[in-house]
Amino acid sequence: MKELAAKYSAKDVEDKWYAYWLAHKFFHSEPNEKQPYTIVIPPPNVTGILHMGHVLNNTLNDVLIRKARMDGKNACWVPGTDHASIATESKVVAKLKAQGIRKEDIGREEFLKHAWEWKEEHGGIILQQLKKLGCSCDWDRTRFTMEPALSDAVINTFVYFYKKGWIYKGVRMVNWDPEALTAVSDDEVIHKDTKSHFYHLKYFISDGNGNPTDKYLVIATTRPETIMADAAICVNPKDERHFWLKGKKVLIPLINREIPVIEDEYVEMDFGTGCLKVTPAHDVHDYEIGLRHNLPVLEIIDDHGKLNEKAQILVGEDRFVARKKIVKMLEESGNLLKVEDYTSPVGYSERTDAVIEPKLSAQWFLKMESLAATALETVLSGRTNFIPEKYINTYRHWMENARDWCISRQLWWGQRIPAYYLPDGKFVVAATAEEALQEARAINPNIKAEDLKQDEDVLDTWFSSWLWPISVFDPEKPGHPDHQPNKDLAYYYPTNDLVTGPDIIFFWVARMIMAGEEFMGKEPFSNVYFTGIVRDKIGRKMSKTLGNSPNPLDLIDTYGADAVRIGMLLCSSAGNDIFYDEAQIKQGAAFCNKIWNSYRLVKGFQVDAAVAQSPAAKLAIEWFAAKLSDTLALVEDHYSKFRISDALMTIYKLFWDDYCSWYLEAIKPAFGQPVDPETYNKTLEYFEALLKLIHPVMPFITEELWQDLAERKEGETIMYAPTPKAEAFDPAVLENFSLAAEAVNGVRSVRNQKNIAPKEQLHLLIKGSSFPCIPVIEKMAGVNVELVGEFGDAQGVGFMVRTQEMFVKMDGLVNVAEEIEKAQKELEYQQKFLQGVRAKLANENFVAHAPAAVIENERKKEADSLSKIESLEAKLKSLKK
RNA sequence: GGGCGGUUAGCUCAGUUGGUUCAGAGCAUCUGCCUUACAAGCAGAGGGUCACUGGUUCGAAUCCAGUACCGCCCACCA
Numbered sequence: 001m002k003e004l005a006a007k008y009s010a011k012d013v014e015d016k017w018y019a020y021w022l023a024h025k026f027f028h029s030e031p032n033e034k035q036p037y038t039i040v041i042p043p044p045n046v047t048g049i050l051h052m053g054h055v056l057n058n059t060l061n062d063v064l065i066r067k068a069r070m071d072g073k074n075a076c077w078v079p080g081t082d083h084a085s086i087a088t089e090s091k092v093v094a095k096l097k098a099q100g101i102r103k104e105d106i107g108r109e110e111f112l113k114h115a116w117e118w119k120e121e122h123g124g125i126i127l128q129q130l131k132k133l134g135c136s137c138d139w140d141r142t143r144f145t146m147e148p149a150l151s152d153a154v155i156n157t158f159v160y161f162y163k164k165g166w167i168y169k170g171v172r173m174v175n176w177d178p179e180a181l182t183a184v185s186d187d188e189v190i191h192k193d194t195k196s197h198f199y200h201l202k203y204f205i206s207d208g209n210g211n212p213t214d215k216y217l218v219i220a221t222t223r224p225e226t227i228m229a230d231a232a233i234c235v236n237p238k239d240e241r242h243f244w245l246k247g248k249k250v251l252i253p254l255i256n257r258e259i260p261v262i263e264d265e266y267v268e269m270d271f272g273t274g275c276l277k278v279t280p281a282h283d284v285h286d287y288e289i290g291l292r293h294n295l296p297v298l299e300i301i302d303d304h305g306k307l308n309e310k311a312q313i314l315v316g317e318d319r320f321v322a323r324k325k326i327v328k329m330l331e332e333s334g335n336l337l338k339v340e341d342y343t344s345p346v347g348y349s350e351r352t353d354a355v356i357e358p359k360l361s362a363q364w365f366l367k368m369e370s371l372a373a374t375a376l377e378t379v380l381s382g383r384t385n386f387i388p389e390k391y392i393n394t395y396r397h398w399m400e401n402a403r404d405w406c407i408s409r410q411l412w413w414g415q416r417i418p419a420y421y422l423p424d425g426k427f428v429v430a431a432t433a434e435e436a437l438q439e440a441r442a443i444n445p446n447i448k449a450e451d452l453k454q455d456e457d458v459l460d461t462w463f464s465s466w467l468w469p470i471s472v473f474d475p476e477k478p479g480h481p482d483h484q485p486n487k488d489l490a491y492y493y494p495t496n497d498l499v500t501g502p503d504i505i506f507f508w509v510a511r512m513i514m515a516g517e518e519f520m521g522k523e524p525f526s527n528v529y530f531t532g533i534v535r536d537k538i539g540r541k542m543s544k545t546l547g548n549s550p551n552p553l554d555l556i557d558t559y560g561a562d563a564v565r566i567g568m569l570l571c572s573s574a575g576n577d578i579f580y581d582e583a584q585i586k587q588g589a590a591f592c593n594k595i596w597n598s599y600r601l602v603k604g605f606q607v608d609a610a611v612a613q614s615p616a617a618k619l620a621i622e623w624f625a626a627k628l629s630d631t632l633a634l635v636e637d638h639y640s641k642f643r644i645s646d647a648l649m650t651i652y653k654l655f656w657d658d659y660c661s662w663y664l665e666a667i668k669p670a671f672g673q674p675v676d677p678e679t680y681n682k683t684l685e686y687f688e689a690l691l692k693l694i695h696p697v698m699p700f701i702t703e704e705l706w707q708d709l710a711e712r713k714e715g716e717t718i719m720y721a722p723t724p725k726a727e728a729f730d731p732a733v734l735e736n737f738s739l740a741a742e743a744v745n746g747v748r749s750v751r752n753q754k755n756i757a758p759k760e761q762l763h764l765l766i767k768g769s770s771f772p773c774i775p776v777i778e779k780m781a782g783v784n785v786e787l788v789g790e791f792g793d794a795q796g797v798g799f800m801v802r803t804q805e806m807f808v809k810m811d812g813l814v815n816v817a818e819e820i821e822k823a824q825k826e827l828e829y830q831q832k833f834l835q836g837v838r839a840k841l842a843n844e845n846f847v848a849h850a851p852a853a854v855i856e857n858e859r860k861k862e863a864d865s866l867s868k869i870e871s872l873e874a875k876l877k878s879l880k881k
Numbered sequence: 882g883g884g885c886g887g888u889u890a891g892c893u894c895a896g897u898u899g900g901u902u903c904a905g906a907g908c909a910u911c912u913g914c915c916u917u918a919c920a921a922g923c924a925g926a927g928g929g930u931c932a933c934u935g936g937u938u939c940g941a942a943u944c945c946a947g948u949a950c951c952g953c954c955c956a957c958c959a
Binding site: 004006007008071104189191198210217220221222223233266267268270271272273275276277278279283284285286344345347356359388390391393397398401473502505506537570571573576577578579581584586587589590591593595596597598599600601602603604643646649652653659660664668670672745747750751752753755757759814833835840843844845846847848849850851853854857858860861865866 | 883884885886887892893894895900901906907908909912913914916917918919921922923924925926936938939940943952954955956957958959
């Protein structure tokens with residue numbers, strides 16, 4: 001046996017064992033005859049770095065996958081990264097900007113070169129970081145959403161849906177991000193209540209020749225800078241206040257353009273002034289009103305959010321600058337009636353935090369109706385479970401109201417839309433330029449390859465990640481529903497569990513279900529476990545700007561990966577936000593050390609075949625076998641319900657309290673004394689079972705100790721050791737030991753009160769003819785036990801274990817008055833308790849309605865209480881003598 | 882504005898179909914111990930009117946209704 005340090009040092013073991021696992025390809029999985037257990041990683045952004053959210057998510061994933069592996073399943077965890085269109089592109093743009101380069105100047109091809117360089121440089125860092133955490137991903141299967149095969153899959157699915165008639169190009173009002181210069185989907189817009197102003201503006205009625213009369217109407221708007229794009233003023237047809245406006249025309253302030261007054265029920269009579277300025281180009285609802293009334297669409301804000309020449313005034317000004325300036329101008333011109341403070345929801349871009357500009361533009365859409373209906377059914381039917389269930393409601397609401405998905409993005413980093421335009425503006429959709437040319441020739445036989453221009457836009461990132469559970473195994477399958485799944489896909493799909501955050505339930509989870517049903521005819525996973533958001537201990541989100549997000553690698557360096565994993569899991573229950581506190585990681589480190597030191601004790605035992613097994617050891621061995629089986633069942637139950645932190649806490653207590661504090665102390669030989677072989681072997685056996693049980697949570701320390709526990713051959717690992725199985729046991733064994741433990745606690749309590757050192761041997765009298773596990777009590781409490789009929793005149797302190805009277809003999813140390821007071825108090829409590837029980841039993845309604853078992857129990861309480869009262873009274877009598 | 886979830890010890894949370902002495906766990910706190918595996922430890926102790934108000938019931942932390950507060954999702958009444 002090698003010497004073990006007094007403290008566990010994670011640094012000395014973690015890298016060593018990770019390298020060992022890799023060298024032996026323990027993480028690698030190939031289809032075989034065993035039952036598969038599959039997880040696909042929620043692919044982190046390719047240029048991202050590990051944050052606490054990743055730590056939580058991937059720790060959970062790793063616990064599940066390691067558990068499944070030890071349960072005998074063929075476990076496969078597929079890792080990879082996401083190209084993250086907007087996030088990556090904006091990072092590259094920023095980097096180039098710092099060098100004074102604008103992407104427009106260098107062009108698409110050159111820009112993509114830079115982007116790939118960036119990806120090569122930063123891509124995959126996060127995967128290396130996951131290794132530090134101990135994640136047992138099948139690295140041979142690492143995928144990237146923009147690698148050629150997966151990009152082909154994306155293009156093929158686009159073509160597939162286009163041919164199916166579900167993808168269309170349309171001019172729609174989209175959410176325009178003026179900073180990223182791209183449209184974003186509805187889900188990427190975050191509405192925040194924003195303080196602004198409500199400007200009441202006078203629009204003078206025209207005399208018919210474009211000249212103002214002295215009559216006017218008043219509109220209220222939050223966006224005065226858009227008045228130049230007004231196409232009409234709209235009132236509710238039922239609004240009597242505005243009947244006089246019928247058929248009138250009004251003049252837009254400052255520019256005096258004439259616009260009609262129209263009527264539409266959309267206008268709320270009791271909101272604002274009841275007059276709405278209709279600006280079809282810059283408001284979603286106004287656009288719809290414009291369609292109904294055939295109004296012209298005049299766009300005055302450009303892609304960058306600046307006013308263009310069509311605005312006539314304030315040309316070139318940013319929309320927010322223009323707002324301030326135009327208010328002043330309106331005030332000077334006498335059109336500004338009043339300004340109110342107003343708070344209203346404003347849409348912001350999730351990625352850039354820019355205020356979203358509703359903008360009319362040509363975009364590609366995927367019809368959601370059928371996909372959403374199917375995917376809703378997948379969850380409602382329970383083929384895919386959500387943990388916690390509350391997210392089903394959220395999911396249902398979204399699916400029932402899903403709008404067509406805007407899948408085009410005005411970016412370069414991503415899969416380019418496979419639409420090819422002919423010179424006349426017609427287009428064809430095909431997977432390759434060659435196929436496109438053929439199709440184009442069907443329209444116009446004279447078309448040459450160079451006449452075709454491919455669409456400039458790329459596809460939304462989620463349009464590739466929704467294929468992830470399929471494409472990581474067989475990229476040929478999506479887009480080709482007739483294609484026979486390859487061996488991997490046939491074996492690993494559907495995957496089992498998905499662990500992810502609720503923030504991407506629609507972006508990703510819902511859409512993976514759609515793609516799974518569409519291309520495989522089967523749900524992509526059976527369970528979705530939603531984690532919470534990791535917050536700091538006072539509840540703030542982790543963020544770079546707040547600086548409250550620790551670097552996980554520093555934590556791993558300081559405390560070890562096992563400690564970090566424990567720390568995260570301790571405070572995580574499904575669906576609840578996580579309040580991260582470094583104290584929890586310290587607790588994890590303390591647990592590592594506890595395990596380490598218990599091993600030091602066990603390995604330090606001297607074994608001597610000539611030594612007889614002590615009665616206490618025999619009892620403890622019998623008890624721990626039962627305790628272990630009992631706990632194993634509990635742990636399995638927790639895992640089956642995804643109560644991972646409960647499972648961890650259950651094992652934690654089994655190891656620390658039951659094994660270390662009770663079992664080891666009970667079997668531990670006196671200092672310098674050897675232990676008998678049977679006890680030694682059982683102790684090692686239990687220790688090994690505990691290591692296996694906790695291995696999914698703490699992979700490194702368990703491997704280290706397991707390897708040292710016995711002679712191991714190269715290539716052996718705890719990773720594939722089977723999970724310990726519960727065995728049948730006699731519940732009386734547990735009950736008896738816990739009675740003994742209560743007696744021990746009673747004695748210890750007395751020691752504490754009376755300030756008696758643990759070493760000092762005491763006498764414990766137990767009234768009665770028998771009591772279980774007496775040798776354990778003697779060993780653990782440091783007493784000699786004597787069963788007696790009566791305590792007689794002995795001096796000391798008494799206590800009770802349930803209905804059993806006990807008495808610690810102590811000459812001279814007893815304060816009789818104190819003892820009397822204690823007994824008196826206890827007596828009063830018991831009498832009150834008895835009263836309550838008897839009142840219940842005297843209640844005819846209770847006796848008539850309650851189940852027999854409950855009544856029986858009340859009777860037992862009554863009897864127990866009576867017996868306690870009897871002995872307390874006797875005790876008082878003898879004390880008072 | 883609509884929907885969903887929550888409120889239990891100082892903190893983070895359990896509490897399964899209402900019924901065992903059910904009011905719990907971990908951490909934190911307090912007291913005593915450097916006892917020969919471990920002071921990242923050992924032993925002991927204190928701490929809650931289960932948000933509030935009503936109701937159902939023999940019996941409510943648990944079921945129902947209302948109130949208050951917190952959180953999340955959806956939704957651009959300009």
